[in-house]
Amino acid sequence: MEDTVFNGGFFTKALWIALGVCCLGLLWRLVSWLVIKIGPDAKEVSFFQRLGAAIIGGIKAIFSKRLPGIIGGFVLDSLLQRRLFKVSKKRWLGHMLLFYGCLVLIVMHALHVLLADKLFSDYQATLNPFLLLRNVFGVATLVGVVLMTSGRKKDWGKVRPARLPIDALFGILVVVIVVTGFLLEAQKMSSPKAFNRMAEEYGIDEDEIKGLRWVWKLDYGVAFPDLKGEPDPDLLEEGRGYNEDYCVGCHSKPQHAFVSYPVAKAAGLIATSTDAANVDKGLLYIHIFACFFAIALLPFTRVFHVVADPISLVVRGAASSAPLSKAGRVNRRALAMDACIRCGLCDFDCSVGPIAKWMNNQELLPSRKVQATRLVASRSEIKAGQAERLAVGAHLCTDCGRCTDRCPVGLDLADLWDAGRGDLSSKGFPAPAVWVKEEPAIAWAEALGAELGRVPPAGPLTADRHQFSACVQCQTCTNVCPVVANSGEDRVDLAPQQVMNLLRLGMNDLALGSKMVWDCATCYQCQENCPEGIRVTDIMLELRGAAWRQLGPVRDRRRSI
């Protein structure tokens, strides 16, 4: 039947259009990997340098001793999803079922003319094991979709990873294709029209067909409306004989289609009316157009990751043994935009995840930051409020590297964050540690005083002056400070004990703009060793918060003038 439809040319044309859209989309995405500029160093490399880096990188990967390792990595990371397995067993199972369900259905069913027919000499869609397996993989695909989408709200709560509306479309299409497939199969099983067409094709005459109809009603579930009661045993026996002669070579018992057959039985009552209404044709159109639509959409949705992710994982394998060139790194960042599937697994382990919830700023989450990084890199102007939120997200990151470790598609997120901060910085949103150091502490104190018309209190700090009064200026904090020890000629402006002394004297405004506050490595050596029990490191961190809150507005107002 498909052949007849395809011969009609309509589906063929539609297929070619879908494939054409798909190919153009693929080309567009591939070119974007060489065009998207993320990070300040991206401006330093040309398109052709990037093209060269991609080609040379590819050739090097193929003709190097690392190839077995890269192939091994591809098998483990892409085909077996080792990284996802480590992170989430449930998602791994869902992903495997969905991917391999789809893959087998595409190879054995959708492309059976091209592949299955050639691989198996006796291939028939209606024969076992193909009949059984098609149902098995159809169910596997659906279970995969359910596993991948269930429990998300519970997993994430209020703060959710980034999602695009189009992401859901592909999942819906997969469900539509599989469900219409089952319905189509069920409809065919119960359809007298389909039986009659086959009988006609095989030139079965009037006498033979009587018994055969009974056999197909009882054993195969065809819903003949005129056959009621019990058949004549002889007629049935005769029919079974014809069945052996004509049918069983191509038809296994439909009960093996464990999803479609029960549906067929249930739908048997309305089979004639569905026949009359050409429901089979309608289902077929939905089934096939959904497939075509999916093909056309492939480069434009998350599903494109089936192309981008294996490449990303191979690049990761290559980069782990030899560092990438600058152009290679820039390419990798652009590739990351497509390779990121917004699965949100990075968010689970994010060091600042709790802060994201507490601040109610989702821009702190790595899954969001991937898109934000692209936004900052691509647009010349970002909305003011949004830019600030993005900047907070970018600069609160502790660079702990857990997201990079976790990423199931092997993105170098640490490098991406670094590049993103560079872009933010060049757009006027550097880290507080950078802009505070643009002016000496005394200048900040004066600016703050000038705005408020008096020397302002920088507090409240949780440690009050009473606690600082215990400070005997013994310099233990400075003595054990690795930052002071290693700052060399370009010294910190105030040593830790001098910062504490300012606080002791109530000159908090001078401490706020101190470079020491922002250079502090928070190793807690000072606090551990302070003979007077002053919480030096905690206070440094508090001063950072106070500086950001108080000096930030001063800076903003100055910039706007």
Added chain:
Amino acid sequence: MNSQDQLWDVAVVGAGIAGMSAAIFAASKGLSVLHIGNGSGLVFGSGLLDVLAVHPVKDSTVHEDPWHGIELLRKDEPSNPLALVGPKAMEVAVNQIMEALGKAGMPYEPSTTNHFVPTSMGTLKGTFGVPTTMTSGAKAFENKWPTLLIEIRGLREFSAAQMVHTMGDKWPGLRFEKIEFPDSKGVFELYATHLATALETNKTRQAVIDIVRPLIGDAKAVGFPAILGLSESTAVHKAFEDALGVPVFEIPTMPTSVPGLRLKHSFEVAAAAAGVSRRVQSVVTGVKFDNDIATLTLQDATGNQEVQAKAVILATGRFMGRGLFADREKVREPLLDLFVEQPESRENWHSRDFFAKSGHAINRCGLLVDSKWRPTDAFGAVVWPRLYAVGSILARQDWMRQKSGSGLAIGTAWAAVSAMSDDFGSIGGV
């Protein structure tokens, strides 16, 4: 186990030499010990352990034999805590701590008498326990070896020039050279600890050795400020001696000194080795006593917690350690409001002469204890049967002038823990 879920045998409050020693002694006796302290004056130490060098204070009589000094003290000041500990117990206690510190990475020269160690002020300090990195200094002075002192530009707390200036008449072969520490060009102020950690790297150590070697000349010993390594001082010291071919010694510098940090670190290692559980960054803000159990309130950055113990050792020090607090009227013990023996009125705290050799009455105020080292009220009645007090918080001593700080801390800790464990034995606590 969390410290608040357990009934401890002993809670030790205070992280100075007295508190650390008491915790180590109690743990070595098999008691479960929770040690609580926030900040520690240990970093102000010089690394030298004094037992008793001066008695009587008013005559500034310096003793070479500390045990003889304590015998004399027993006659003259029978209620001085050092006299109550006695020479025998003191010797056992101090040697035990020196051994523990040695195992924890800060070895001391075995000792029976006081040694006279040159200090950065150009004075000689009579002391009992000398870290092995400093012993050659005492020998060099004793034998008047020609000696080279190394001064480092930018290290403010040490002046070899001053030492030579002050000690030159008594020590003719003493001279100094000023050197530039590697990679310190253009740096105005250097910190001893940074130099000490830098010297733990082969590269910097070799660079310093290369600078110093041509300067040795006829010197039979070389003295450095105490910067030869922080946690690996023994190895760094040995590397210098091997490379320079003469005895090398450290000179204790002004607080906060590197040996002070070593002492703190080594006490912490020794306490851990003895099985002491520690709550750092916590302050004890209150103690309540029931019949058998003391409940201590601990405050840290996260809030308050309570812990319970069968005995409490108070080793909170004097004014600087906040074990004592002086207001306009009188001296108080702020944690438990214990009775503090002190002059009648503030007028009598100090004598008219600020530099009076016999010291000031305020220096000898403090807690009174019974024969088992338990604080008493004004009438000699014990406050709580298993509350003990040790170290400089005790009355009737002047450890600074007597040069007996470590001995006072370690000796009283030993004596109190002995009394306490006898008590535990009699009530069948352990």
